[in-house]
Amino acid sequence: MKILVAVKRVIDYNVQIRVKADGSGVETENVKMSMNPPDENAVEEALRVKESGKANEVVIVSIGEEKSKETIRTALAMGADRGIFVKSNSNIEPICVAKALKKIVDTEKPDLVFMGKQAIDDDCNQTGQMLSALLGWSQGTFASKIELNENEISITREIDEGLEMLKLKLPSIITCDLRLNEPRYASLPNIMKAKKKPIQDLNIEDLEVDTAPRINFLKVEEPPKREKGIMVNSIEELVSKLKNEAKVI
């Protein structure tokens, strides 16, 4: 069994992002970048499946600027076997990412694709579902638990009402929640080893995917700021303010 994991390079979740003054986007120069957090869970889960003996290869794919290769390296240092880097200059839309991933799936023929449930930069929550539809495969989104069997995978999904349990026929696309597992850190020896692991270089043009944007970003602005309020000294004062000043209780 082969597992493909799609990882995206995004601004680190600890960074307080800054909107550019000209409204064209957010500042990315000299900003710390990392692997999209739930994609780490996707890599971790793939490695656990491999370690349990149910899979023999974990392949990492990332689409983006040259530096996305570093994100692939991070996954290789965690223990993945090899990488596929698809170079694309602009920030391409989820539908185009999904089409590019479909081309990779067509040649790699994995049994499972693990992805993050949501990229924390665009907050789209689309790519996995789109890839699944393009392939005509089953999808298990927002997974917080999986169990892999012969020809099927049982998953627990986080939904607004609680949890949902499904059984999916393989091949399948799984999008991972942060609660799926605790991603490992790469050890120093593994970081050294990862430098020798192969990464295949492709261009998005090689995959013949139309990346022309369908969505124009007219402007990006800071959200309205909240005024800082006051500190109260006691519960009595708080309750009185809520009742008489804010009139919410």
Next chain:
Amino acid sequence: MSVLVVAENSNTELKSSTFNTITAASNISDEIHVVVIGSDCEGVAKQTSYFEKVKKVWHIDDPRYDNPIAEVIAPIIVKLSENYSHILAPASTFGKNFMPRVSALLDFSQISDVIKIESEDTFVRPIYAGNAFATVQSKDEKKIVTIRPTSFDPAISEGGKADIEKISFENDEKLVEFIGREESKSDRPELGTARIVISGGRGLQSSENFSMINDIADKLNAAVGASRAAVDAGYVSNDYQVGQTGKVVVPDLYIAVGISGAIQHLAGMKESKIIVAINKDEEAPIFNIADYGLCADLFEALPQLSAELDKLNTIQK
């Protein structure tokens, strides 16, 4: 221009998110049709026909649709999509699950989690956990849009008498087997629509202590929420989580107890009308957005709050 709204429902009633999505649709066009998919959901179709804003209801009813399976719903919406310029669904886990499939099958981009409709092709949506708002214009022939329910008022389900047309579709999808659901049942108001929300964080330390939050919630007729840390630690189940990867709430009053105020948490609550924070660390970032902050140990403050609320006999229920 005409809009198709995909109704989120429980087979017995429409979920509140559908009410908000209908209002969003009315910002685009007067020709609003709603599709109700479910099992034994005739009552829901009827309920939907009462919206003044709704012109037509598609009623699709079969035991196969007892639970919303994305692989089953998406092809139905694709078949129905022909005569519509826009397809809208709530950005709940229901809508998030199947709408991107609809987009991909139709080969359009999707616009997720819209908080404002500028025009028929221009929308505002939060990015980076709500730290930036993007105004985006879609060039696609059809707009596939998910709506953040809390950003639109609920539509009024009165005065209308839309046509209900029952239709059916062939479907032999066998990729997915539904096994079950674990839903937390509670008599408290729904988190997404409650007027008051009280949330607990890691500061609560245990699920036993979390009952202090529940106690206050009952006195205020509030919904209970939590930070991701509190959910991860097992104090409460995942459906309580407020934030970037949880639920978005916009109550009149949000009370954050033992929550530090990470940007991912703020993403889910910072539009609340009044924010109260109770935290023992005066440097906690939550105080930067709180209207009323109380720097105190929650284990002292919560019992006091409970007693103080008992003294008030005029709490609006």
